[in-house]
Amino acid sequence: MIRERLLHKALDRDAAVTVDRSRCLGMRLDGFACATCVDVCPAGAITTGDDIVLDADTCTQCMLCVSECPSGCFNGSKPDFYALASKLMRLGRSLSSPVLGCSGMPDRKAHIKGPCFGYLSYEHLIFLAFFVKDGFQVDLAGCVDCGNGFVKERIKERLDRIASYAFPGVAKRIILVLHEDELDYQDITYDRRGFFTVLKNATLSRTADLLDRQDKDVFSSAYSEKKLPFRRELLNKVLSSLSDKERKALTTNFYYTVGADNNCDDCFSCVGICPTGALKVGPGEASPRLAFSSALCSGCGLCSGFCINGSLRVEKGFWEDDPFSFSAVRR
Amino acid sequence: MPKYGMVIDLQKCVGCGACAIACKTENNTQDRADGQRFNWADFVYKEEGKFPNVKFAAMPVLCNHCTDAPCVKACPVKPKAMFKTPDGITMHNDERCIGCQRCQKACPYSSTDVDKDKAAYSVLSFNAHGGTTHPFYKDEKELIKDCTASGAQVAKVAGDMPPHRTLYKHPEYESVRRSGITEKCIFCEHRVKNGEQPYCVVSCPAKARIFGDLSDPGSDVSKALKAHNSVQLKNNKGELLKAGEKGTKPNVYYIRSYKAEAKKV
Numbered sequence: 001m002i003r004e005r006l007l008h009k010a011l012d013r014d015a016a017v018t019v020d021r022s023r024c025l026g027m028r029l030d031g032f033a034c035a036t037c038v039d040v041c042p043a044g045a046i047t048t049g050d051d052i053v054l055d056a057d058t059c060t061q062c063m064l065c066v067s068e069c070p071s072g073c074f075n076g077s078k079p080d081f082y083a084l085a086s087k088l089m090r091l092g093r094s095l096s097s098p099v100l101g102c103s104g105m106p107d108r109k110a111h112i113k114g115p116c117f118g119y120l121s122y123e124h125l126i127f128l129a130f131f132v133k134d135g136f137q138v139d140l141a142g143c144v145d146c147g148n149g150f151v152k153e154r155i156k157e158r159l160d161r162i163a164s165y166a167f168p169g170v171a172k173r174i175i176l177v178l179h180e181d182e183l184d185y186q187d188i189t190y191d192r193r194g195f196f197t198v199l200k201n202a203t204l205s206r207t208a209d210l211l212d213r214q215d216k217d218v219f220s221s222a223y224s225e226k227k228l229p230f231r232r233e234l235l236n237k238v239l240s241s242l243s244d245k246e247r248k249a250l251t252t253n254f255y256y257t258v259g260a261d262n263n264c265d266d267c268f269s270c271v272g273i274c275p276t277g278a279l280k281v282g283p284g285e286a287s288p289r290l291a292f293s294s295a296l297c298s299g300c301g302l303c304s305g306f307c308i309n310g311s312l313r314v315e316k317g318f319w320e321d322d323p324f325s326f327s328a329v330r331r
Numbered sequence: 332m333p334k335y336g337m338v339i340d341l342q343k344c345v346g347c348g349a350c351a352i353a354c355k356t357e358n359n360t361q362d363r364a365d366g367q368r369f370n371w372a373d374f375v376y377k378e379e380g381k382f383p384n385v386k387f388a389a390m391p392v393l394c395n396h397c398t399d400a401p402c403v404k405a406c407p408v409k410p411k412a413m414f415k416t417p418d419g420i421t422m423h424n425d426e427r428c429i430g431c432q433r434c435q436k437a438c439p440y441s442s443t444d445v446d447k448d449k450a451a452y453s454v455l456s457f458n459a460h461g462g463t464t465h466p467f468y469k470d471e472k473e474l475i476k477d478c479t480a481s482g483a484q485v486a487k488v489a490g491d492m493p494p495h496r497t498l499y500k501h502p503e504y505e506s507v508r509r510s511g512i513t514e515k516c517i518f519c520e521h522r523v524k525n526g527e528q529p530y531c532v533v534s535c536p537a538k539a540r541i542f543g544d545l546s547d548p549g550s551d552v553s554k555a556l557k558a559h560n561s562v563q564l565k566n567n568k569g570e571l572l573k574a575g576e577k578g579t580k581p582n583v584y585y586i587r588s589y590k591a592e593a594k595k596v
Contacts, residue, residue, distance in 0.1 A: 269436075273407065
């Protein structure tokens with residue numbers, strides 16, 4: 001088994017981005033007007049029609065689809081983002097400002113390297129800003145010479161937007177390095193014990209990677225399966241650790257509310273079409289009623305597009321107390 | 332390309348229910364629950380008149396594999412989870428089904444809740460979201476305490492759920508479907524493509540069911556339809572399509588209608 005995996009790794013490069021067809025809004029609801037990925041892809045590598053196809057040869061791996069698709073249809077196969085975040089956190093204790101770099105820039109110094117920064121969505125940035133409290137640098141200086149250089153502007157825009165939504169102090173923890181001379185790179189020195197710890201961790205993570213993902217060829221899950229997009233999961237993790245004021249700012253700007261009008265006849269079709277499980281059949285006084293949890297809603301709008309009575313609407317912002325609990329959809 | 336259909340001879344049918352049991356065994360469908368029937372092969376029993384002048388009729392029902400299938404039109408996903416195969420079978424893919432139940436609402440022969448709609452049957456059934464299919468085999472309650480085995484024990488000993496599970500392989504369908512999706516009769520396509528007849532047809536002791544190619548004038552179904560006047564069902568209340576009425580162009584036909592009568596001698 002290991003031998004086969006090693007061979008596979010040596011011969012086939014793992015796809016940088018995987019596509020889960022069952023999450024695509026246009027696939028779940030024929031004719032649903034969502035072309036986010038097609039519009040955002042600068043290389044024109046994504047086509048939607050009878051199927052959603054990402055052409056690996058045309059793809060420049062800028063990862064913008066990963067950070068823009070509202071439904072989590074695209075996933076970067078690497079790296080494990082939580083591992084990356086925790087490493088940044090640990091480095092922050094010994095270094096004044098660790099550097100997150102791009103593996104496409106082998107000559108540039110960084111403490112951790114990941115894929116093209118395009119994957120850093122609002123949710124990723126918010127997560128890093130809140131959890132890496134000591135701050136870190138994102139080395140965008142190399143972007144000038146890169147075909148995916150447009151990513152730099154997107155990251156800037158995203159961070160500015162986060163700052164404008166009442167998190168200026170937090171957003172400042174992420175320092176975007178735009179010019180070469182702005183980079184403050186400190187070398188890490190290891191003692192004997194440290195060296196072996198690093199060696200052990202690296203070996204462990206490589207082995208885990210080798211043993212993991214046995215079913216890597218199976219990218220598409222069943223349509224009826226409910227899956228929360230990874231970015232939503234990140235946001236929910238942040239939310240549970242916030243002060244009331246920050247919480248309010250986050251739920252107002254990044255969470256959604258589904259409401260219904262009186263035409264809703266509790267047919268529960270929307271429960272089926274919802275890709276994330278934000279809608280469910282909940283208890284009611286006389287008969288079951290539609291229930292909703294904001295923490296599970298990605299705001300994709302599929303339910304409102306699908307509702308035969310035109311009864312559902314998705315609104316930006318969540319104003320009630322607990323986004324994690326299910327409560328009856330407001331009429 | 333064949334166009335599969337079925338003819339049911341009501342004068343041969345004795346209403347014994349062998350087809351329904353055969354279907355449940357072959358397709359591993361679960362027990363009735365919460366307004367869902369889970370009987371891909373089911374029955375309509377009609378009683379008329381007042382004692383002692385009463386009439387009784389039994390009519391086996393199943394998915395009509397309509398030519399103008401409204402369930403296919405209603406299916407929102409792409410490619411459709413409910414679709415017509417080139418040989419006329421209304422096929423269902425359990426991986427793409429999202430469980431919105433639009434097919435159930437669109438189908439004139441189905442209801443989302445048979446009890447509430449006071450319908451006689453439903454050819455489409457829905458495995459509730461988040462539940463388990465075949466919940467009986469997870470149940471640890473004994474029918475008679477300290478006497479009989481529980482469903483869970485039986486399933487454990489048999490090593491499967493349900494214990495008599497027919498393990499067929501089909502590209503579109505699992506032999507036991509997951510929760511959160513609808514399911515329906517697929518004309519035993521897993522058998523048909525191997526040159527076998529649907530299991531309900533094979534199991535009928537009276538040979539009342541004929542299955543075959545409606546487009547082939549030499550087939551048994553075509554011959555039966557030529558020899559006899561036929562009727563088709565209109566809905567799941569037991570009404571029939573009137574002459575000239577097309578409905579959804581169902582492909583299950585009934586010939587030689589029959590009513591058992593009690594007569595004063």
